[in-house]
Amino acid sequence: MEYAVSCVVEIELRDPLAPSPGDAHRHIERHVSETVQELSHRWISGCEVDLDRSSSQATFLVVVDAGEQQRAVSKAWGVLSIAVHAAGGATSHRPFPRDAEWSVRLLNAYASRRARDDRTAAFA
Numbered sequence: 001m002e003y004a005v006s007c008v009v010e011i012e013l014r015d016p017l018a019p020s021p022g023d024a025h026r027h028i029e030r031h032v033s034e035t036v037q038e039l040s041h042r043w044i045s046g047c048e049v050d051l052d053r054s055s056s057q058a059t060f061l062v063v064v065d066a067g068e069q070q071r072a073v074s075k076a077w078g079v080l081s082i083a084v085h086a087a088g089g090a091t092s093h094r095p096f097p098r099d100a101e102w103s104v105r106l107l108n109a110y111a112s113r114r115a116r117d118d119r120t121a122a123f124a
Helices: 021-041 069-086
Strands: 002-013 047-052 057-065 102-114
Touching: 002 021, 002 069, 021 047, 021 057, 021 069, 021 102, 057 069, 057 102, 069 102
Parallel strands: none
Antiparallel strands: 002 057, 002 102, 047 057
8 A cells, every 4th residue: 555654854964064054955955856856766765855944844755565554654764864865965873974964863763555546645
């Protein structure tokens, strides 16, 4: 069964990386873009991102196959974490490696069931 899973994350930049808010926004946008590219390499074809620059939060909406709602959330967060690490970032369950410029922390995640032929429902 397919689920549309929303993962809301807070993005943190390492302090010296972005001295001004404009620089920070550009870095965050780049890291989010790189994460989306990494998701596509991990067979996540349905992905959308809503970036809130004012709060440094991003909502990743991904479509995953899973047997139940809880498993869908776990699978989506797992794949998103792998993509973040592949894009050079860190996650709360794997703290900053020495060379990581940024990190994400999961704030909220929820999943809703989708019919297989309903490709637009996940993004509504």
